[in-house]
Amino acid sequence: LATHFVSYVRTTRLISFLLVLLIVVAPPLFPEAVQAAIGANDLKLLKKIQQDSFNYFVHYTDSNTGLTSDSSRPGSPASIAATGFALASFGIATTHGWISYKEAYQRIEIALKTLLKKNTNKNGFYYHFLDSRTAKRIWDSEASSIDTALLIAGALLAASYFPGTNVEKLAQKLYEEVKWPWMLNDSLLFAHGWKPNQGFLPYHWDMYAEHLILQVLAMGSPTYPAPEAAWSSWERKTDTYNNKKIVYSYSGSLFTYQYSHMFIDFRKINDGNVNYFQNSQNASHANSEFCSTYADKYATYENGVWGLSASLGPDGYRAYGAEPGEAYHDGTIAPHGAIGSIQFTPEASMTAIRNMYLNYGDRIYGSIGFQSAFNLDRNWWASESLGIDQGLIVLALENFLNHESVWKRFMRLKSVQRWIERADLNKGSISS
Amino acid sequence: MRNQNRRKHFLVHKPFQFHYLIYTVILLIVVSGAALIGSHYGIWGLAIDAFSTASVKNKLTTAQQIYEYDQARRPIPSTSSKTSLRTYGATELLSAREREIINEIMNETDQKIALLGLILIIFIGWGSIYVTHKVAGPVFKIKQYMAHVAERDLTVRIHFRKHDELQDLAPLFNAMMSSLDDSYGRVKKMSEESPSEKLREEIQKELSQFKLTER
Numbered sequence: 001l002a003t004h005f006v007s008y009v010r011t012t013r014l015i016s017f018l019l020v021l022l023i024v025v026a027p028p029l030f031p032e033a034v035q036a037a038i039g040a041n042d043l044k045l046l047k048k049i050q051q052d053s054f055n056y057f058v059h060y061t062d063s064n065t066g067l068t069s070d071s072s073r074p075g076s077p078a079s080i081a082a083t084g085f086a087l088a089s090f091g092i093a094t095t096h097g098w099i100s101y102k103e104a105y106q107r108i109e110i111a112l113k114t115l116l117k118k119n120t121n122k123n124g125f126y127y128h129f130l131d132s133r134t135a136k137r138i139w140d141s142e143a144s145s146i147d148t149a150l151l152i153a154g155a156l157l158a159a160s161y162f163p164g165t166n167v168e169k170l171a172q173k174l175y176e177e178v179k180w181p182w183m184l185n186d187s188l189l190f191a192h193g194w195k196p197n198q199g200f201l202p203y204h205w206d207m208y209a210e211h212l213i214l215q216v217l218a219m220g221s222p223t224y225p226a227p228e229a230a231w232s233s234w235e236r237k238t239d240t241y242n243n244k245k246i247v248y249s250y251s252g253s254l255f256t257y258q259y260s261h262m263f264i265d266f267r268k269i270n271d272g273n274v275n276y277f278q279n280s281q282n283a284s285h286a287n288s289e290f291c292s293t294y295a296d297k298y299a300t301y302e303n304g305v306w307g308l309s310a311s312l313g314p315d316g317y318r319a320y321g322a323e324p325g326e327a328y329h330d331g332t333i334a335p336h337g338a339i340g341s342i343q344f345t346p347e348a349s350m351t352a353i354r355n356m357y358l359n360y361g362d363r364i365y366g367s368i369g370f371q372s373a374f375n376l377d378r379n380w381w382a383s384e385s386l387g388i389d390q391g392l393i394v395l396a397l398e399n400f401l402n403h404e405s406v407w408k409r410f411m412r413l414k415s416v417q418r419w420i421e422r423a424d425l426n427k428g429s430i431s432s
Numbered sequence: 433m434r435n436q437n438r439r440k441h442f443l444v445h446k447p448f449q450f451h452y453l454i455y456t457v458i459l460l461i462v463v464s465g466a467a468l469i470g471s472h473y474g475i476w477g478l479a480i481d482a483f484s485t486a487s488v489k490n491k492l493t494t495a496q497q498i499y500e501y502d503q504a505r506r507p508i509p510s511t512s513s514k515t516s517l518r519t520y521g522a523t524e525l526l527s528a529r530e531r532e533i534i535n536e537i538m539n540e541t542d543q544k545i546a547l548l549g550l551i552l553i554i555f556i557g558w559g560s561i562y563v564t565h566k567v568a569g570p571v572f573k574i575k576q577y578m579a580h581v582a583e584r585d586l587t588v589r590i591h592f593r594k595h596d597e598l599q600d601l602a603p604l605f606n607a608m609m610s611s612l613d614d615s616y617g618r619v620k621k622m623s624e625e626s627p628s629e630k631l632r633e634e635i636q637k638e639l640s641q642f643k644l645t646e647r
Contacts, residue, residue, distance in 0.1 A: 071497070073490065073493065073494075074486075074490055075487065075490035075491065075494060076490075076494060077494065129498065136536075138529065138532055139494070139495075139498050139525060139528070139529055139532075140525060140528035140529070140532070141498070146505075192505060192506075203505070203506050203507070206507075207507075250507040251504070251510070253504075310504050312497075316496055316497070316500045316518065317496075317497050317500035317501055317504060318500065318504060318510055319503075319504035319505070319510060326509060326510060328509075328510035
């Protein structure tokens with residue numbers, strides 16, 4: 001009897017433990033479970049936000065060159081990062097019927113042909129800002145490493161929606177022409193960029209930031225791969241916030257924990273003892289909690305509204321962020337901050353999204369989705385949306401609402417698998 | 433004889449010359465007008481648009497924004513970047529952009545001038561051919577008719593087109609040819625019908641009507 005009792009207790013404890021594990025661990029790792037917990041009206045709202053945000057790319061992409069404006073402000077130049085997000089979004093749009101397969105194909109093909117034909121790059125690295133009409137380099141812009149990575153990632157994702165077509169060939173050509181080691185400038189750290197009259201910029205991707213996607217594509221390149229040592233050369237600075245251990249970025253800005261995660265599914269990839277999905281989850285929670293802590297000082301942060309990320313603000317464009325990191329903030333919230341973290345913090349993100357839409361939608365929401373940011377304390381409301389913000393929203397919501405479809409497509413790329421092998425990942429244990 | 437026919441005035445044929453004066457003036461007005469309108473709207477219009485208040489405001493905003501994008505990516509404390517530094521950075525960018533715009537305007541101007549030049553060359557070329565055809569046509573015809581006359585064909589008569597120049601030359605030429613044709617015709621008839629003595633006299637009488645080179 002005693003043996004049976006001990007066995008019963010053990011079994012019960014095991015079941016209880018498994019149940020607790022399922023409740024605590026499963027939702028973050030399996031957003032679909034959380035998605036089910038989010039109400040039908042919330043899901044409807046998220047779908048609306050995704051589709052409206054996609055409209056940015058329909059309205060602000062030049063029909064002749066296929067290049068996408070950096071901002072909805074008149075006179076804004078085309079940005080290659082925004083163009084990358086546009087390419088990805090056009091691919092996604094075909095699965096929802098927002099535009100026809102043919103229109104999406106044509107728009108993507110035009111953009112890829114423009115980029116491949118015109119003198120828009122240096123050693124495959126594209127100039128950050130181009131004239132959307134002529135595709136010429138403007139604003140004395142740099143051949144940018146991170147913006148090129150976002151462009152290539154967008155092109156490769158777009159190509160996955162059109163397998164076996166010319167679009168796939170062009171996207172692959174765009175990728176294969178990038179001479180990634182050149183941007184290392186005889187070091188193991190990628191430079192931020194290069195200018196014709198200045199050479200390499202004096203800044204490097206030397207600590208955790210949004211550059212993981214750059215590392216992935218560079219190490220996975222079939223033509224000009226970066227050396228394996230480049231992966232381990234950048235510093236993983238660690239700090240804690242509210243007992244959450246975080247490999248943090250300099251600014252502590254949310255976008256640094258989000259951009260690469262739009263494409264790469266880091267849930268099952270461990271870099272030593274770091275899991276970057278969990279890291280972004282911790283950073284997103286930290287951002288939310290940081291805002292909550294300052295809610296008595298800044299009215300914008302009230303009612304569960306959070307999202308300190310790089311955005312326009314009353315004093316210009318800033319890398320707003322939370323701790324750990326520089327944590328510069330002035331009460332300005334970027335809606336794309338909370339939305340971009342929806343796969344990490346679904347419930348906290350949903351609360352912020354719902355409240356922002358319901359309370360301030362009349363000031364910051366329009367036919368192309370949310371405007372860049374707002375600040376209640378200074379009664380400031382952005383009058384424009386940025387392409388990279390809207391792209392982040394489209395991709396984040398696609399992963400969240402549509403069975404992680406972006407992750408599934410992108411993780412199937414040979415280049416991603418090559419990066420995992422060359423960076424010697426998946427050998428560590430997850431630490432929370 | 434040469435002295436008798438020497439031209440004493442430039443206006444030897446007023447209607448003809450004034451006609452061509454009008455043609456040339458109209459052509460020059462069209463060419464100058466096209467160049468003026470093209471440069472005003474196409475070239476200076478670009479410059480005026482590029483430096484309009486709205487455009488300058490937009491560029492200033494973009495310059496600030498692009499400068500701030502760069503700053504946001506760099507490991508520099510956000511609070512350390514003073515307004516004066518931001519203004520300086522944005523000004524540098526704006527200045528670079530203005531140079532790019534000037535270059536763009538110059539390049540576009542070169543292209544437009546080249547295109548306009550090509551159109552004008554085609555227009556002037558076509559105009560020249562059209563106008564000269566009115567003179568060259570009759571001259572060509574006269575040359576052909578002269579060739580026939582040189583081969584002793586006295587039946588040729590000139591017929592110019594309605595708007596051809598040198599219209600007054602045709603009746604004179606035709607009268608000359610009729611006269612020759614008539615004379616030679618009569619000489620031919622006499623040689624066929626009259627006895628030889630009388631024929632010689634008749635031929636000499638007929639030929640005496642012509643002024644011929646002394647041999």
